[in-house]
Amino acid sequence: MKLKVYADRMSQPSRAVLIFCKVNRIDFEEVRVDISKRQHLTLEFKEINPMRKLPAIVDGRFKLFESHAILIYLSCVFPGVADHWYPADLFKRAKIHSVLDWHHSNLRRGAAEYVKNTTLAPALGLPLDPQAAAEAEKVLFSSLSKIESVWLKGSGRFLLGGNQPSIADLSLVCELMQLEVLDEKDCSRILAPHKNVQQWIEDTKNATRPHFDEVHQILFKAKVKLQKLRSMSINNESSLQTKLASKM
Amino acid sequence: MKLKVYADRMSQPSRAVLIFCKVNRIDFEEVRVDISKRQHLTLEFKEINPMRKLPAIVDGRFKLFESHAILIYLSCVFPGVADHWYPADLFKRAKIHSVLDWHHSNLRRGAAEYVKNTTLAPALGLPLDPQAAAEAEKVLFSSLSKIESVWLKGSGRFLLGGNQPSIADLSLVCELMQLEVLDEKDCSRILAPHKNVQQWIEDTKNATRPHFDEVHQILFKAKVKLQKLRSMSINNESSLQTKLASKM
Structure with a gap:
């Protein structure tokens, strides 16, 4: 199942995660959640992130939020990500x-x-x-x-x-x-x-x-x-x- | 050279790092920096942490600040730290x-x-x-x-x-x-x-x-x-x- 990235491009941490995925050619689906339309406050999105913040990801059965945690996770699980993004050292x-x-x-x-x-x-x-x-x-x-x-x-x-x-x-x-x-x-x-x-x-x-x-x-x-x-x-x-x- | 932990026990992240070292039997020296006496603002301490915040560590030639970064680092470099503190998974x-x-x-x-x-x-x-x-x-x-x-x-x-x-x-x-x-x-x-x-x-x-x-x-x-x-x-x-x- 393809990685899903829940994001609003008006949110700066959402943009960081989207750019990271694109630069590293990670196959993902962008799910737009419009903060100005309060879509992050819906019950549906609460199932994705109970804190009701963006960005969040769903990778198979695994759900994660907080952009830094997401960037680290993606760096570790996608082997195509170059070491300089999150060095093994x-x-x-x-x-x-x-x-x-x-x-x-x-x-x-x-x-x-x-x-x-x-x-x-x-x-x-x-x-x-x-x-x-x-x-x-x-x-x-x-x-x-x-x-x-x-x-x-x-x-x-x-x-x-x-x-x-x-x-x-x-x-x-x-x-x-x-x-x-x-x-x-x-x-x-x-x-x-x-x-x-x-x-x-x-x-x-x-x-x-x-x-x-x-x-x-x-x-x-x-x-x-x-x-x-x-x-x-x-x-x-x-x-x-x-x-x-x-x-x- | 022994790990040095620069800390003020009145600072909650300092306490977290000190307790972590003690519980995990890490051999370290506690260097007390008294915030109420503005010791964190001295030029001497600026050499340890240019942000002038506590805690900070010096491990050999390696200097590090921000308590979460320190806790992760210590979990990774000291082999005696049990996995539950910062799981490899x-x-x-x-x-x-x-x-x-x-x-x-x-x-x-x-x-x-x-x-x-x-x-x-x-x-x-x-x-x-x-x-x-x-x-x-x-x-x-x-x-x-x-x-x-x-x-x-x-x-x-x-x-x-x-x-x-x-x-x-x-x-x-x-x-x-x-x-x-x-x-x-x-x-x-x-x-x-x-x-x-x-x-x-x-x-x-x-x-x-x-x-x-x-x-x-x-x-x-x-x-x-x-x-x-x-x-x-x-x-x-x-x-x-x-x-x-x-x-x-």
């Missing part, structure tokens, strides 16, 4: 776990909360929260500095000094890609001080093309839509919500 | 990764933020924040429900239906132990609705005694100190801060 593997664990409370928390509270909340039926955005901005800025000064400190182009990407590069870059939906000036303000981070994002894109771009199409479309809405100075939240939800 | 291992990943954004976030913002902040030189506490409480309550309805759903006494504890049991139970420093009524209010969680905490303690109690001594002392301060109705924050810091 215990020391390299330990360092990748360290990045992935760090990610949860740092980059993910900062980026996701910032984008939600400055931009996406209305599309999810929530109010924008400037105080939460300000706190998330601090976490995001600190995380970007640490990526540059710690994780990208090695000689290679990727995290931990690698010459080829690992699952950590894919997870973190997909997280950062959501900054695309911000106002362009704001996105530049956040990323401009971090030249090495920008180069690393480009290198990770290049290493996973054309799948990276294909899976991110939905995000680029949302970006254009949001830019149009901004330039039309539509500040009415309910209108923004309707227009965004129809796109996502 | 890929499916069991994947499920443990799933619990550990979930933990970061759920139980850890809820419990640590709640305890900080209701109780420990003054000892860290920070103000108490009732709004942050209320938000953390929601995450904590939801996490406890999910532990009971999802992770403890199996037939065994431990997470994922295990008959013996894994590194996930140890990490999550150590996180929950910090609730001990709360006002006793508040701690009961939080845990009382979750009988299976309470039983699982007891089972994990029993499976790791006497090391569990020994490593938690500092927490039990802090609990007594805080209870005394409460019963003396000392509400002055600066006084509480001085008295707590001297204990920790």
Whole structure:
């Protein structure tokens, strides 16, 4: 039975798993679960993931959720996956776990909360929260500095000094890609001080093309839509919500 | 060269790593880094962990931080560690990764933020924040429900239906132990609705005694100190801060 990947391409960990499968030529079926339509809250999806989050996979009788756990599992069970994604070497593997664990409370928390509270909340039926955005901005800025000064400190182009990407590069870059939906000036303000981070994002894109771009199409479309809405100075939240939800 | 574990026993992930080493008879040296004395912010400790967080380990030339990454590494490199802590079986291992990943954004976030913002902040030189506490409480309550309805759903006494504890049991139970420093009524209010969680905490303690109690001594002392301060109705924050810091 073919691997099933339950995903919403508007979710950054979903995108990481989809790109990973495509780059590694894993034979899988993408089952779209639309968060904006609350499809992740259905009883049907609860059978797949009782936490009602995306992504999740079903591989035969085996069910799994949490994107990092999924990426590790897929790296181990599909023999075609190249070693650099999740090296067999215990020391390299330990360092990748360290990045992935760090990610949860740092980059993910900062980026996701910032984008939600400055931009996406209305599309999810929530109010924008400037105080939460300000706190998330601090976490995001600190995380970007640490990526540059710690994780990208090695000689290679990727995290931990690698010459080829690992699952950590894919997870973190997909997280950062959501900054695309911000106002362009704001996105530049956040990323401009971090030249090495920008180069690393480009290198990770290049290493996973054309799948990276294909899976991110939905995000680029949302970006254009949001830019149009901004330039039309539509500040009415309910209108923004309707227009965004129809796109996502 | 002996494994070095840099830890502050007031930090719950530090306690998990220390208990793990002791239960598995790993020969190690505990290097105490006192967070209340800001020893984790020294240049010396930055050489060990550039993120300036605890715990961290040095094993020969190899340095590692993030407690989950450390627990996995130790399980893999020390042959005396029994399989149940981090099973070689890929499916069991994947499920443990799933619990550990979930933990970061759920139980850890809820419990640590709640305890900080209701109780420990003054000892860290920070103000108490009732709004942050209320938000953390929601995450904590939801996490406890999910532990009971999802992770403890199996037939065994431990997470994922295990008959013996894994590194996930140890990490999550150590996180929950910090609730001990709360006002006793508040701690009961939080845990009382979750009988299976309470039983699982007891089972994990029993499976790791006497090391569990020994490593938690500092927490039990802090609990007594805080209870005394409460019963003396000392509400002055600066006084509480001085008295707590001297204990920790």
